[in-house]
Amino acid sequence: MEKVACRRGGRLLFEALDLELEPGAAAIVTGPNGVGKSSLLRIAAGLLNPASGTVERTQAALADERAALDERLTLSGALSFWTRLDGSAATPGLAAMGIAHLAPVPVRMLSTGQRKRAVLARVVASGAPLWLLDEPANGLDSDGMKRLVGAMAAHRARGGAVLAASHQPLALEEAQRVALG
Numbered sequence: 001m002e003k004v005a006c007r008r009g010g011r012l013l014f015e016a017l018d019l020e021l022e023p024g025a026a027a028i029v030t031g032p033n034g035v036g037k038s039s040l041l042r043i044a045a046g047l048l049n050p051a052s053g054t055v056e057r058t059q060a061a062l063a064d065e066r067a068a069l070d071e072r073l074t075l076s077g078a079l080s081f082w083t084r085l086d087g088s089a090a091t092p093g094l095a096a097m098g099i100a101h102l103a104p105v106p107v108r109m110l111s112t113g114q115r116k117r118a119v120l121a122r123v124v125a126s127g128a129p130l131w132l133l134d135e136p137a138n139g140l141d142s143d144g145m146k147r148l149v150g151a152m153a154a155h156r157a158r159g160g161a162v163l164a165a166s167h168q169p170l171a172l173e174e175a176q177r178v179a180l181g
């Protein structure tokens with residue numbers, strides 16, 4: 001991102017933001033509620049246009065509060081919708097997040113933490129080089145947190161990059177800090 005500005009509802013949230021993520025790199029976006037962290041991730045995902053500046057990205061997978069998993073389907077069915085598009089497989093994502101046993105369970109029946117793991121499984125399964133994680137630790141128990149940290153480290157070791165927004169400390173070694181507000 002070069003000189004990126006974000007305006008929402010007529011209000012300038014941030015401007016002149018430069019951010020570069022090399023393969024294997026990570027950045028953590030911090031700042032108070034409403035400052036524009038999710039908006040920054042949506043700009044990075046290509047879902048929101050910056051008010052000014054330029055964005056160049058590789059293929060990205062976004063995990064935010066919208067699960068983007070069909071509530072009416074089983075978890076494996078909902079993940080398959082995405083893996084068919086991505087030409088990838090759901091199994092590694094389910095295994096990485098420790099929810100292989102939930103594959104036949106309808107998405108609507110998942111608990112908060114299970115749902116969060118499912119969203120992260122979708123990201124892991126995507127094979128996308130850039131992970132955009134909005135509050136990825138929310139709702140996770142200690143095992144879920146360990147799995148998230150492990151998945152991010154493995155992704156970076158394979159040359160992937162992570163851009164995360166979090167109020168909670170995230171174990172991301174040598175991550176750049178992007179402090180908004």
Ligand SMILES: Nc1ncnc2c1ncn2[C@@H]1O[C@H](COP(=O)(O)OP(=O)(O)OP(=O)(O)O)[C@@H](O)[C@H]1O
Pocket residue numbers: 008009013031032033034035036037038039040
């Ligand atoms: N669709 C929208 N239209 C207008 N304003 C919006 C829209 N979506 C978000 N906003 C506003 O943009 C601002 C930034 O929202 P955003 O979700 O990016 O903040 P955040 O830093 O992620 O907050 P939090 O820490 O609470 O998750 C907020 O004031 C919010 O009300």
